[in-house]
Amino acid sequence: MSPLIVLTLLTLASADYWSERAKLVNSDSSHAIGSSIVLTEKEQQVNKVLMSHKLKEYDDGFTDPHSFLPSIHFFKSKSGIEASPVFDFIRKLPKGASLHSHDTALVSFDYLYNLTYRENLYGCVVKNRLQLHFFDKKTSGECEWELVEDLRSQNSSFDMFLKSQLSIIVDDPTTEYPSITEVWNRFMDTFGTVFGLVTHRPVFQDYFYQSLKELREDNVMYLEFRGLLPQVYELNGTTYDHMGVTKLYIETLEQFKRDYPDFHGARFIFAPSRNVDNRTVEDYVSITKELKQSFPEFIAGFDLVGQEDRGKPLIDFIPQLLELAETDTKFFFHAAETDWCGTSTDMNLFDAILLNTTRIGHGFGIVKHPKILEEVKKRKIALEISPISNQVLKLVDDLRNHPGAFLVNSGFPVVITCDDPSFWGAKALSYDWYLAFMGFASREGDLRMLKQLALNSLHFSVMREEEKCDALATWEEQWEEFLDIVLAGNTISVNQIL
Ligand SMILES: [Zn+2]
Numbered sequence: 220m221s222p223l224i225v226l227t228l229l230t231l232a233s234a235d236y237w238s239e240r241a242k243l244v245n246s247d248s249s250h251a252i253g254s255s256i257v258l259t260e261k262e263q264q265v266n267k268v269l270m271s272h273k274l275k276e277y278d279d280g281f282t283d284p285h286s287f288l289p290s291i292h293f294f295k296s297k298s299g300i301e302a303s304p305v306f307d308f309i310r311k312l313p314k315g316a317s318l319h320s321h322d323t324a325l326v327s328f329d330y331l332y333n334l335t336y337r338e339n340l341y342g343c344v345v346k347n348r349l350q351l352h353f354f355d356k357k358t359s360g361e362c363e364w365e366l367v368e369d370l371r372s373q374n375s376s377f378d379m380f381l382k383s384q385l386s387i388i389v390d391d392p393t394t395e396y397p398s399i400t401e402v403w404n405r406f407m408d409t410f411g412t413v414f415g416l417v418t419h420r421p422v423f424q425d426y427f428y429q430s431l432k433e434l435r436e437d438n439v440m441y442l443e444f445r446g447l448l449p450q451v452y453e454l455n456g457t458t459y460d461h462m463g464v465t466k467l468y469i470e471t472l473e474q475f476k477r478d479y480p481d482f483h484g485a486r487f488i489f490a491p492s493r494n495v496d497n498r499t500v501e502d503y504v505s506i507t508k509e510l511k512q513s514f515p516e517f518i519a520g521f522d523l524v525g526q527e528d529r530g531k532p533l534i535d536f537i538p539q540l541l542e543l544a545e546t547d548t549k550f551f552f553h554a555a556e557t558d559w560c561g562t563s564t565d566m567n568l569f570d571a572i573l574l575n576t577t578r579i580g581h582g583f584g585i586v587k588h589p590k591i592l593e594e595v596k597k598r599k600i601a602l603e604i605s606p607i608s609n610q611v612l613k614l615v616d617d618l619r620n621h622p623g624a625f626l627v628n629s630g631f632p633v634v635i636t637c638d639d640p641s642f643w644g645a646k647a648l649s650y651d652w653y654l655a656f657m658g659f660a661s662r663e664g665d666l667r668m669l670k671q672l673a674l675n676s677l678h679f680s681v682m683r684e685e686e687k688c689d690a691l692a693t694w695e696e697q698w699e700e701f702l703d704i705v706l707a708g709n710t711i712s713v714n715q716i717l
Pocket residue numbers: 319320321553580638
């Protein structure tokens with residue numbers, strides 16, 4: 220064979236190789252969330268702005284892996300995230316709905332802390348854990364209650380102690396929380412401290428109002444949240460039961476919608492503790508039926524909460540849950556919030572699917588179950604993924620290794636959620652969105668992914684169809700405004716990026 224023929228064959232083979240390679244890469248990325256979206260001309264311009272920031276940050280991280288924020292513990296990465304232009308972009312972006320968070324860990328830490336300056340708040344320490352409660356006068360009993368105002372003025376270190384009791388934030392999470400057990404103990408204790416503070420009726424309503432406000436300020440237009448319906452109290456001793464508390468939520472929501480008519484509302488998922496006996500779950504069933512009957516618009520459905528690895532699995536309550544299913548109650552089960560495989564926590568996924576769950580909270584272990592993955596995709600069961608929660612509660616250290624990376628890049632029905640932002644110093648949704656965008660998506664993942672995540676959040680909500688159409692129409696308007704804002708405020712000339 221002449222050298223010329225060999226060269227020609229090599230060139231052809233080489234050309235084939237590169238075209239095959241391009242095909243393979245395209246085929247792979249065509250599965251990712253948002254890959255079917257075709258960006259308009261304006262969106263393409265905005266995408267260039269976004270990607271100029273993202274690629275800089277991403278490639279800097281590739282050069283110096285210690286600086287890549289999704290690989291760092293959130294307590295250490297938070298200030299870096301706040302300085303990121305990508306985070307700034309995401310904060311401004313209309314994100315649609317927030318679909319997984321909990322009643323007493325919704326609001327920002329700063330707001331929670333400021334509540335401790337309210338009048339008539341008393342504190343008392345039991346086994347190194349602060350309890351808080353409002354009383355109209357000094358009360359004694361099992362606990363030596365002192366006015367928080369006095370504790371503050373008498374002891375200069377009290378405030379530091381108080382702050383440490385309202386969140387799980389620590390300087391050195393690796394040492395303080397060597398395993399999931401230590402962090403979950405602290406997490407549950409924090410709920411205990413916050414409880415008496417936020418269940419005082421005026422605080423309870425202000426807290427919920429502020430939660431909605433912070434979501435709206437973060438460009439979120441609708442909320443579905445989980446809650447225990449704790450007993451709420453007045454200073455005069457009056458208390459509110461589950462029905463009264465639900466009315467307080469609805470009253471506050473209506474007020475908020477009057478003040479901010481562009482907010483599209485909120486729904487509630489009754490989510491009491493899973494660490495109970497069957498008799499108690501029977502009570503849950505009765506309460507859910509009563510709530511649904513009385514507040515059909517506001518009540519979205521049912522879930523069980525608490526550390527799955529320690530609480531009871533769904534399989535323990537099948538007769539009760541089947542009874543509830545017969546009343547057309549929607550389920551939003553936490554399932555497989557665990558690193559284990561094949562344990563009862565992980566197997567919650569199977570019962571959640573069999574019980575026809577509408578969405579799955581976390582589903583962290585799902586990638587170990589091919590059949591469950593198939594069912595979730597086929598039945599369009601959204602997975603509520605909370606990156607920061609999973610990191611700080613010790614399921615994964617480096618968010619690039621979070622199963623969300625596989626789910627996002629394979630186009631599973633995913634929504635990004637915030638779980639308990641109050642307790643780790645986050646606020647609303649943007650921090651989790653940032654970490655999903657930088658940590659889960661490919662380097663090439665772009666505006667299409669963010670747009671799809673926003674659309675997913677509305678699509679996988681349980682708004683009625685006409686409400687959804689209405690919310691989508693509002694979202695489209697917000698999206699157009701957002702595109703204009705980015706283009707108007709962009710300091711980098713689009714031509715420079717081209
Ligand atoms: Zn949760």
